[in-house]
Amino acid sequence: MLTKRLITAFTAGLIGFPLVAAAQPHDASVANHQPHLYDIADFGMQGSDITFAEHIAPILQRSCQNCHRPGGGGPMSLMTYDQVRPWAPVIKYRTAIRDRMGTMPPYFLEKNIGITEFKSDYSLSDLDLAMIQAWVDNGAQRGDPDKEPPLLVFDNSDEWSIGEPDLVIRSKEFSRPAVGPDWWGDIGLVPTGLKEDRYVAAIEVREVNDIPKDAGSDTVGGRYIVHHLTYTSGKLSEDGGEIVGDITSWPIHEVGRNADVFPVKAGRLLPANSALHLEATHMHSNGRETKAYVEFGIKFFPADYEPEYADRGPRTGNGIDIDVLPNMANQEFHNYVVLQEHTKIIAFEPHLHAPGVRMCMEAIWGHNQFTLNCVGYDHNWVKQYVYEDDAAPLLPKGTILHTIGYLDTTPANPNLADPRNWAGGGRRSVSNMFIDLGYSVTLTEEQFREEMAVRRAKMKDRNDYDVGCPMCWAPEYMDDKPSLAQGND
Numbered sequence: 274m275l276t277k278r279l280i281t282a283f284t285a286g287l288i289g290f291p292l293v294a295a296a297q298p299h300d301a302s303v304a305n306h307q308p309h310l311y312d313i314a315d316f317g318m319q320g321s322d323i324t325f326a327e328h329i330a331p332i333l334q335r336s337c338q339n340c341h342r343p344g345g346g347g348p349m350s351l352m353t354y355d356q357v358r359p360w361a362p363v364i365k366y367r368t369a370i371r372d373r374m375g376t377m378p379p380y381f382l383e384k385n386i387g388i389t390e391f392k393s394d395y396s397l398s399d400l401d402l403a404m405i406q407a408w409v410d411n412g413a414q415r416g417d418p419d420k421e422p423p424l425l426v427f428d429n430s431d432e433w434s435i436g437e438p439d440l441v442i443r444s445k446e447f448s449r450p451a452v453g454p455d456w457w458g459d460i461g462l463v464p465t466g467l468k469e470d471r472y473v474a475a476i477e478v479r480e481v482n483d484i485p486k487d488a489g490s491d492t493v494g495g496r497y498i499v500h501h502l503t504y505t506s507g508k509l510s511e512d513g514g515e516i517v518g519d520i521t522s523w524p525i526h527e528v529g530r531n532a533d534v535f536p537v538k539a540g541r542l543l544p545a546n547s548a549l550h551l552e553a554t555h556m557h558s559n560g561r562e563t564k565a566y567v568e569f570g571i572k573f574f575p576a577d578y579e580p581e582y583a584d585r586g587p588r589t590g591n592g593i594d595i596d597v598l599p600n601m602a603n604q605e606f607h608n609y610v611v612l613q614e615h616t617k618i619i620a621f622e623p624h625l626h627a628p629g630v631r632m633c634m635e636a637i638w639g640h641n642q643f644t645l646n647c648v649g650y651d652h653n654w655v656k657q658y659v660y661e662d663d664a665a666p667l668l669p670k671g672t673i674l675h676t677i678g679y680l681d682t683t684p685a686n687p688n689l690a691d692p693r694n695w696a697g698g699g700r701r702s703v704s705n706m707f708i709d710l711g712y713s714v715t716l717t718e719e720q721f722r723e724e725m726a727v728r729r730a731k732m733k734d735r736n737d738y739d740v741g742c743p744m745c746w747a748p749e750y751m752d753d754k755p756s757l758a759q760g761n762d
């Protein structure tokens with residue numbers, strides 16, 4: 274159904290739109306999503322020159338094979354020409370979706386607005402898309418096999434992506450029957466055994482279960498029982514029965530989620546005599562009776578480390594007062610938070626439920642209103658967009674942070690259980706959420722000035738505008754460039 278619909282939209286795009294499409298009209302209705310098509314001639318290349326060996330294989334190695342390989346999370350391997358060739362037309366249309374649900378790779382950043390520098394960005398460039406499209410349109414030629422890059426070798430062992438952890442702790446074992454209702458609740462405490470306070474640099478969570486590694490599964494869901502898990506940590510009470518102080522909440526664990534690496538200036542505390550509290554675990558039967566536990570791999574900063582940024586900024590979004598109408602595209606949610614302190618936004622992580630198709634974050638300061646970022650949303654994927662350190666929004670206190678969620682409850686949205694249902698807010702997947710699960714840190718006046726001076730030093734001149742740094746050229750903040758500040762008002 275979905276595939277057919279998307280192909281139809283795609284073909285319509287081919288006929289009805291100029292080949293070099295401008296930015297996708299940012300209509301949040303799934304039915305109106307348009308493919309991003311480019312003309313390779315605009316990049317000074319000839320379509321017939323584009324080959325798998327020289328142009329396409331490097332793209333697949335960089336952006337696809339991490340999942341599309343034996344043992345990866347993708348449904349088929351895209352390693353060799355023979356494996357890729359039959360998928361060529363589907364690859365063309367899935368990649369051209371670019372920043373909307375259904376796109377490959379699953380990375381939904383709208384590149385034509387706001388900040389574009391993010392860590393671990395494996396999305397495709399305009400040139401990549403132009404090459405894929407020209408390659409497919411010209412018969413998906415292999416080219417000279419001698420020019421193919423050597424096959425990548427993937428390590429399928431259970432190694433941690435953060436490197437060898439300093440501490441590995443595991444939950445107690447739990448199980449799910451082959452078939453059963455979803456289960457949601459508290460699975461208890463996991464003591465850390467720490468004798469001193471330590472700050473966490475990175476944390477990775479994984480489920481270890483008794484599902485045979487070679488067992489076939491059509492979906493990632495068939496390989497796990499923990500769908501997601503939210504947890505906190507804190508000091509243990511005297512009897513060890515509960516956590517009572519220094520409570521910290523950690524990024525949510527979800528199937529397929531990457532490790533969380535915290536910024537060097539913002540490590541998170543795990544105190545002496547502490548425990549993790551796995552307070553909200555959502556488990557899902559997967560067709561096979563499964564026993565499992567979750568493992569937490571933790572890397573610490575050195576023992577004498579102290580974080581420079583100790584306080585977290587506010588969380589934005591609205592989890593309660595939600596009213597989602599049935600069968601309607603382009604519904605919007607709005608949330609406003611006034612920043613009480615100078616704030617650096619480290620990561621943007623839109624969280625909606627099935628109706629969600631897009632989220633934007635904008636900053637309103639004085640008479641300025643500017644979009645920091647917009648990203649598409651697909652409830653099949655959980656994506657966190659972590660800003661590069663020198664591109665992250667640096668917002669003065671008093672800024673109004675405005676988040677906008679866009680929803681589509683028409684049958685065009687394939688993620689919905691039933692487009693006829695009204696839905697409110699709630700934790701279940703059939704209810705709704707509207708939150709930015711990303712995070713920010715607050716800055717002292719001095720830190721704010723320092724960060725802006727670093728940012729300003731990278732700008733060419735007064736006309737070089739950094740959307741993430743609205744105060745960068747404000748005279749009162751230009752201690753380091755007084756001559757420029759003078760001509761500023």
Ligand code: HEC
Nearest residue numbers: 336337339340341346347348360363364367368377378379
């Ligand atoms: C993070 C993992 C991941 C990455 C990276 C990724 N894929 Fe996928 N891909 C998947 C999963 C999972 C599915 C199945 C779910 C779906 O269809 O959306 C899929 C589905 C597809 C499909 C549709 C298959 C079908 O049955 O119709 C195509 C085509 C595809 N991917 C191509 C690519 C290409 C090309 C890239 C790189 C430019 C890429 N993928 C990157 C995980 C990934």
